[in-house]
Amino acid sequence: MxxxxxxxxxxxxxxTATIALKxxxxxxxxxxxxxxxxxxxxxxxxxxxxxxxxxxxAVGTGVSTVVLIATVFxxxxxxxx
Amino acid sequence: xxxxALLVVAVTGSLLIYVARDLPAWAxxxxxxxxxxxxxxxxxxxxxxxxxxxxxTAVLADYRGYDTLFETVVIFTAGIAIFGIxxxxxxxxSLRRQVHSGLAPPDLVVQTTCRLLVPVIQLFALYVLAxxxxxxxxxxxxxVIFGASLxxxxxxxxLRDALIRLSESNALRLAAVGVLIYAGIGLxxxxxxxxxxxxxxxxxxxxxxxxxxxxxxxxxxxxxxxxTVSAIMxxxxxxxxxRGELNGGL
Amino acid sequence: xxxxxxxxxxxxxYIILMMIGLYAMIxxxxxxxxxxxxxxxxxxxxxxxxxxxxxxxxxxxxxxxEIVHAYHEGAHTExxxxxxxxxxxxLGPAPSEPAGRHGNGSLPAIDPQQYENPLPHVLMLxxxxxxxxxxxxxxxxxxxxxxxxxxxxxxIILRRMELRDD
Numbered sequence: 001m002x003x004x005x006x007x008x009x010x011x012x013x014x015x016t017a018t019i020a021l022k023x024x025x026x027x028x029x030x031x032x033x034x035x036x037x038x039x040x041x042x043x044x045x046x047x048x049x050x051x052x053x054x055x056x057x058a059v060g061t062g063v064s065t066v067v068l069i070a071t072v073f074x075x076x077x078x079x080x081x
Numbered sequence: 082x083x084x085x086a087l088l089v090v091a092v093t094g095s096l097l098i099y100v101a102r103d104l105p106a107w108a109x110x111x112x113x114x115x116x117x118x119x120x121x122x123x124x125x126x127x128x129x130x131x132x133x134x135x136x137x138t139a140v141l142a143d144y145r146g147y148d149t150l151f152e153t154v155v156i157f158t159a160g161i162a163i164f165g166i167x168x169x170x171x172x173x174x175s176l177r178r179q180v181h182s183g184l185a186p187p188d189l190v191v192q193t194t195c196r197l198l199v200p201v202i203q204l205f206a207l208y209v210l211a212x213x214x215x216x217x218x219x220x221x222x223x224x225v226i227f228g229a230s231l232x233x234x235x236x237x238x239x240l241r242d243a244l245i246r247l248s249e250s251n252a253l254r255l256a257a258v259g260v261l262i263y264a265g266i267g268l269x270x271x272x273x274x275x276x277x278x279x280x281x282x283x284x285x286x287x288x289x290x291x292x293x294x295x296x297x298x299x300x301x302x303x304x305x306x307x308x309t310v311s312a313i314m315x316x317x318x319x320x321x322x323x324r325g326e327l328n329g330g331l
Numbered sequence: 332x333x334x335x336x337x338x339x340x341x342x343x344x345y346i347i348l349m350m351i352g353l354y355a356m357i358x359x360x361x362x363x364x365x366x367x368x369x370x371x372x373x374x375x376x377x378x379x380x381x382x383x384x385x386x387x388x389x390x391x392x393x394x395x396x397e398i399v400h401a402y403h404e405g406a407h408t409e410x411x412x413x414x415x416x417x418x419x420x421x422l423g424p425a426p427s428e429p430a431g432r433h434g435n436g437s438l439p440a441i442d443p444q445q446y447e448n449p450l451p452h453v454l455m456l457x458x459x460x461x462x463x464x465x466x467x468x469x470x471x472x473x474x475x476x477x478x479x480x481x482x483x484x485x486x487i488i489l490r491r492m493e494l495r496d497d
Contacts, residue, residue, distance in 0.1 A: 001108060001387060010344045017348060017371050021355045026363050033367050040374055048391050048447045049381050050217040051137045052455055056374075058225040059463050063314050064370065066232060067463075070322035071470045072363060075477040079361040080484060086358030094350040101342040110386040110444050120450050121443045124392070128402050128441070134394040136449040137456070145453060152457045159464035166471040216393070221460055292406065310460070317467040324474060 002046065009043045026072045026079055034065035131295045133214045141219065142299040146278045149302070150263050153309050157256050160313035163320045164249070187238065195237035202230040210307050214296065220303030221310055228314030235315075240323055249319060252312040259308030266301055341382060348375035360485045362473050366466065373462045377455045384448035392449040398439050 016039060020032040037060035044053040105112035114120070123140050133139040141149055210223030235243035247255075267278040275282040280298035281291040289297060352375060355368025477483060480491045 001385070006341070010341070014344065014347060014351070017351045020367055020371070021351070021359065021364060026361070029364065029367060033370065036371065037374070040378060043378070044381060047382065047385050048389065049384070049452050049455075050391050050393075051135075051219070051222075052377075052381055052452050052459070054217050054222045055225070055456055055459050058222055058229065059459055060374070062229050063225060063232070063318070064463050064466055066236075067318060067321055067467055067470060068363070068367070070318065071474060074322065074324050074474060075363075075483055079364065081360050081364070082360075083358045086354050089357060090350045090354045093353065094346060097346045097349070098343055101339065101346065104342055107339070107341045107382065108385045108387040110389065112383070114383045114451070115386055115443075115448050117448075117450075120448045123449055124443045124446050125441045128394055128399065129406075132403065132406065134399045136392040136394070136446070137452050140449050140453045141456060148454075148457060152461060155461055156464050159468050162468050163471045166468070166475055215399075217391075221456060313464075321467065321470055321474065324478070 001048075005046055006043070009039055009046065013039050013043070024079055024081075026077050027069065030065060030068040030072055033068065034061055037061045037064065130292065131299065132292050133296050133299060135214055135216070135219075137217075138213050138219045138299065138303070142302050143280065143295055146267075146302065149306065150267070150278070153260055153263055153306050156313050157260055157309055160253070160256060160316045163317055164253075167320050167324065169324075191237050195233055199230050199233060202233070203227060206230065206307075206311075210303060211300070213303055214299070220306030223303075224307035224310030225314055227307065227311035228318075231311070231315040232318045235318065235322070240319060243315070244319065247312070247315060249316060252316045252319075255312040256309045256316070259305045259310075259312070262305030262308065263302050266298055266305075342379075345375055345379040345382070348378070351375075362476070362483045362485070366469050366473070369469070370462070370466060373458075373465075377458050377462075380458075381451050381455050384451035386444065386447055389445055389447045392447045392452065394441070394446075398441065401439050 013036065016032055016036040020029050020036060023029050023032070037056060041053045041056040041061060044050075044056060105114075109115070123136055123144065127136050127139040127144075128134060131139045131143050133143075206223045206226035208223075209218040209226060210220060213219030213223070231243055231247060234246065266280075266283075269286075270279050270282055271277050273282040273285060280295045283298055284291045284294040287294045287297055349372055352368045352370075352372030356365050356372065359365055359368065473483070476488065480488045482488060482491070
């Protein structure tokens with residue numbers, strides 16, 4: 001429980017969540033969402049929830065991001081907001 | 082629409098921040114959630130009753146076994162639903178444009194690296210499943226890693242090559258076998274005379290005492306979960322990346 | 332300073348993340364942005380729930396090797412009495428004496444303050460996997476909407492559906 005590390009990770013979480021919703025290119029949004037999932041996995045590992053961090057690393061960063069990118073490729077890549 | 086959204090978010094957010102004053106201090110060892118009788122029982126008695134050092138695996142597969150059974154059913158239902166939403170029948174297939182596969186020509190470096198990595202990944206997935214009693218891991222994590230290895234084959238080669246190894250009907254059969262293993266272990270407990278998913282009675286057919294038979298049943302149940310999760314993760318990717326046609330793409 | 336940061340700032344950050352996700356689900360026009368907002372909302376709620384089980388100076392909820400060895404040897408030497416003790420402890424022990432029920436002094440005591448609460452971890456494992464299943468089904472629906480209406484923006488879809496109903 002290192003509170004400085006905790007603070008930095010929380011700040012990065014808020015920043016990546018905001019950026020993932022602001023960019024207009026949907027592929028970049030999906031990749032930044034993968035970064036957000038990985039930051040949450042690190043936060044859980046630091047809090048001591050190792051099983052949850054393992055599952056989030058496999059499911060959130062792996063499968064969730066890949067499935068989002070697959071859909072973006074099969075539909076369209078630009079968005080207007 | 083954005084004005085309404087901002088108003089709702091502002092009202093909800095301020096209400097929640099005002100209510101957060103009443104929550105216990107963060108990381109307090111004597112907060113009501115940590116002083117709860119059931120949590121203390123799980124921490125102190127899970128090694129005595131189930132002989133599994135990983136408390137999370139013991140609670141997930143033994144104390145809260147019903148929860149995990151129906152979660153496996155939820156994953157299975159989601160896989161079936163995705164197939165059902167996106168499926169293209171044979172008559173419609175001739176009317177649609179061909180999915181332009183080959184967005185990038187197959188690269189030799191990527192293919193060779195993935196061909197060397199995939200067996201290692203699958204072996205690691207098996208290790209995570211089997212070692213879930215002593216280290217973080219278990220059925221879900223091992224199953225997702227195994228499914229991710231199949232997705233890696235589909236990404237580095239072509240979706241057709243991955244479907245040759247595990248076709249969509251075989252994937253659904255594997256997922257159904259996983260759910261049946263889990264429900265079958267529970268049914269075996271009923272047939273031997275006790276409650277559903279009460280693993281103690283299996284010591285009559287397994288060569289172990291009641292505490293050890295709980296540990297072995299937890300492993301059997303996690304194997305069922307791993308089958309279902311790995312098959313459905315690959316099935317979700319196969320359906321979504323080819324718009325339901327399952328003949329190529331990406 | 333550290334007390335204030337530890338006590339309240341974490342909860343406020345989780346609430347800010349939830350509100351970012353909620354704003355995206357209501358206010359954005361693009362369907363994929365709405366789904367990314369839904370995922371951010373879900374993961375922020377799971378983060379809040381897991382943080383309830385955190386204890387200061389506590390280790391991960393996996394017992395150490397020496398304790399496991401001691402319990403296995405104890406279980407082999409006294410199999411009958413171990414069964415009797417475990418059935419009696421299921422009736423609800425008094426919370427003031429967590430691990431002193433074993434009777435003999437050879438088994439080490441497990442202090443619940445040393446280990447984190449495993450119950451929120453278990454519940455949130457289910458929630459994460461159900462979340463990804465929901466995301467998969469939602470993306471399948473988005474693809475079939477794109478097949479019908481040809482666009483991913485909410486206002487264009489609504490306009491085309493009205494034109495088709497006429």
